Amino acid sequence: MSESNLLFDWVSPDDLNDAVEIEKQGFPEDEAASIEAFRFRQSQAGNLFLGGYLVSGEQRRLIGYVCSTLSPATTLTHESMSTHVPGSSSICIHSICIAKEHTKQGFGSKLLKEYISRLQLAAKDPSTSYDRILLIAHEELRGFYEKAGFEWAGESSVKHGSRPWFEMRKILDSSNDATPLPPADIAPPLQGLPPGLWEALQKSSTSRNKPVPRPLSSFPGGIETLIQTTDTGISTNKFDLLCPRPGCGSIILKHGVAKWFERSSVQMEPSDQPGNPLLSKLPPSPQTTHWWLAGPSPMVFENIGFSRPVASLPPSDTGARLKLLICGECDLGPLGWCEEGGTEYWLACLRVGYHE
Structure with missing residues (x-):
């Protein structure tokens, strides 16, 4: 083996x-x-x-x-x-x-x-x-x-x-790797700032509480637990979608932004390369799987990254080359895909984390 x-x-x-x-x-x-x-x-x-x-x-x-x-x-x-x-x-x-x-x-x-x-x-x-x-x-x-x-x-x-x-x-070592600047390198607080504001500004971003992503498999009710239906009958994401990497916790989409669809799976890794062990394996096409659809602009995302068009992957149903979606903070991916020049951004439900 x-x-x-x-x-x-x-x-x-x-x-x-x-x-x-x-x-x-x-x-x-x-x-x-x-x-x-x-x-x-x-x-x-x-x-x-x-x-x-x-x-x-x-x-x-x-x-x-x-x-x-x-x-x-x-x-x-x-x-x-x-x-x-x-x-x-x-x-x-x-x-x-x-x-x-x-x-x-x-x-x-x-x-x-x-x-x-x-x-x-x-x-x-x-x-x-x-x-x-x-x-x-x-x-x-x-x-x-x-x-x-x-x-x-x-x-x-x-x-x-x-x-x-x-x-x-x-x-377990829970210490943060970030080393704070010595006092001599920190400028004195500006006069007239509200009490506590300077201290808040000096806190490292790594000390902010980050949500812990829950995988889809941890919800006993499966995908149905993660869907909410609007008054117009549209199924959207009930919870925030996060990067699934433990310790990253970057919010990719806020709740209610993406629409849920079940559609054909898409090959997002070259067939001769193993997938990332942090990401769930998707079923082969034409089997179906669950997707979150966001659009029509990348501006709907809180945090996302894109690859260049990947020539080694099969094109989409329309013949367009695929670009892959990754976490914009830690580069974990592929989490989803979009067509080159397209306005639809598809995230695999199995490849994102969830935060209630």
């Missing part, structure tokens, strides 16, 4: 049955979680349920996952592992599991590395409270987790199954 065939994406409700089967392969019957537990974790903390997929042509298959919930507790207990408290500081990993036929190939290490990387990036976002990752493991897995940066905390009080569990933890 080559690394180019691996894709990491948030697990959707459609993949939960496959996840449960992998769980049964990896854990004894008295330790394996139920489908009800998986549904709870995915519906309540979909942005903490990461899957690893093996991609073959236009198909992908779940071969591993890691799932967590949040707790304000600083250690794992039965209570902290049976609830989900949004906005909490401890990420409680419930399981990391790889399909039996794909074990001992380094896939577990890659999956955990990707998961930690995403959480570390999210921890630097001022709108999250992530401080630590907690998990319990059997003693023979100590070396595996220590290589990933976890520290041994000793035997856990959690009793689950017949064997003892040991707690391990990893502290």
Whole structure:
């Protein structure tokens, strides 16, 4: 299995049955979680349920996952592992599991590395409270987790199954990389400014609260949850559309600006290149998928970037060359497309984040 065939994406409700089967392969019957537990974790903390997929042509298959919930507790207990408290500081990993036929190939290490990387990036976002990752493991897995940066905390009080569990933890770095200017480089406040205005102007833009994007897969009701219907019967986006990259949080479109359509999928990556692991894979054309349509001008966007016309991609139905839409702040993409010289801008519903 080559690394180019691996894709990491948030697990959707459609993949939960496959996840449960992998769980049964990896854990004894008295330790394996139920489908009800998986549904709870995915519906309540979909942005903490990461899957690893093996991609073959236009198909992908779940071969591993890691799932967590949040707790304000600083250690794992039965209570902290049976609830989900949004906005909490401890990420409680419930399981990391790889399909039996794909074990001992380094896939577990890659999956955990990707998961930690995403959480570390999210921890630097001022709108999250992530401080630590907690998990319990059997003693023979100590070396595996220590290589990933976890520290041994000793035997856990959690009793689950017949064997003892040991707690391990990893502290996340939530410090911001931006270095403030020394006092000598900051000009004194101008006379006559309203109280507090100068201090507000001196705050780094990185300290402003940024919304945390939720993927489409984290909404139990699916796309229907994200649509609102106007008095004239037009379906529009109920929530703000964001860049899906954890830690970016850039608002792309405000709520109510885009119209929802289900239409044929569009190839936005050259067939010989793997897609970005942060972006969900779209179905092949002529299968349909969900889109947000904005227009008639780029001025409707809060933040967007455009590529040059891409000659290596198939043209649109009208024969026009495609330009790709990317996040204007972090350049993540493609999030959508438009025709060269066109006035319609299409964002894939699967490739943007949502903020209520």
